[in-house]
Amino acid sequence: MKLKGKVAIVTGASRGLGKAIALGFAREGADVVIAARSDVENPKFGGSIFKTAEEVKAIGQKALPVQCDVTSEDSVNAMVQKAQQEFGGVDILVNNAGVAFYAPVVETPLKRWEMVIRVNIIGAFLCCKTVIPLMVKRGGGSIINISSLAANDRHEDVPIPTGVAYGVAKAGLERFTFGLASELGKDNIAVNAIKPVRVVNTEGMRFWMADADKSEWQSPDKMVACAVFLAQQDACGVTATVASDDELVAWHGLII
Template identity: 40%
Template sequence: MDLKGKTLFITGASRGVGKAIGLRAARDGANVVIAAKTAEPHPKLPGTIYSAAEEIEAAGGRALPVVTDIRDETSVETAVAKAVERFGGIDVLVNNASAINLAGTLELPLKRFDLLQQVNTRGTYLCTQKCLPHLFNAGNPHVLMLAPPLDMHPRWFRDHPAYTISKYGMSMCVLGMAEEFRDRGVGFNALWPRTLLKTAAVDNLLGGPEVSSRGRYPTIVADAAHWILTRPARECTGNFFIDEQVLRQAGVSDFSRYRVDSDRSEGELQLDLFIRP
């Protein structure tokens, strides 16, 4: 199975993992809606919805860049309406857009707490709610959250409780909605990287190139997402997938092409948050 002719609505697809998922789908000939805020270049984070659209079309897909603030109901409704008008429907929703702040309770301003909850949990809920009426009409509808497996161990809450709460909110959407819409045939799944990923956010805001050199490229998540989104939705729902495990299940055994630093061994890679050794 492939994604040829399918329409993917991807939040935060102007860069990073979201763009990588869009590019992988574009190679199949998919339609990709780039729903993100970056219309003008960011001083530290390269890429806009328009540059991402150019890359997606160069890869073989059709792109629709739409300036979208997933915290705003009207903005999301407008983006969904434009997607349906342009491509005739929506087959896949990828809730990728996310805010991150790893500060502790005393250090995190309330406005930053609100941002985490509004983008991660509320934004995921909002985009899902607005896309579902169109997903019900799709042949193999999927909703994929870039969210971690649920693990109530205190280690994941101790250092950054607000961020963990917001990301687990996305995970709980998977848990609840998979059951809520199981009879409607919509697949709801979560996907999370086993290792740190090299993204502009890591390079510029969360440690720099030395840190990201201990990780993998976002293409590993994109390849895993492609495998999930081409499964029969009625048979593949309610799962908390890890990218490496997905690809092993798909028959991949050599992960060297995903490593940022080819001189590092697999054992030297840094595990991502929410992944136990």
């Protein structure tokens, strides 16, 4: 068990990749805080924080489902406080909550542009700011940001399907990753970002790209293996890295 005795917060764990990572951490012995907005089954996508929590408990680990909107400072503070009360500290934070707006720039209302930036970057900032003091008390920790190839993909002829705001937000998240890593080396906290090379088959992607050819899509397993590997790091190990799942698997010989 690679994460035995560890406590992890996974944002956006009501479904999709966040849920898969939460379950992957539990299989490795971690107790998990399931943070997302859906406390009842989401009508569009399915999944809820309680559903994920049940599955974590079925694996034999403790789960704390907490309704949390990562764009709200009060909501993030309350979630982290509950984690502290329930588990006495936090070792791992996965900033996975993410949204895109699938439209060209001229058709993107300001509030949608702001929402994409708020969830993907401001959410990660608020969660880090609130969790870091708890990790410092533990003597170290690991922060994992979930990015996307959209951060630096340049298709000359094909518009980015997930919208430019999403790419801008993920580029910001990557810059945040190595900036924060250099601040937190002295506190023994690793900060890394990972992104899948192929589309991960999640509820969100199935909804937004219903008509897409899914033959090349992958299960979340490789991203989960990468997250488990990064969750074991502190500042003496892998930090300040922004890598794809394929790169991490090759560089560190990860077994899926």
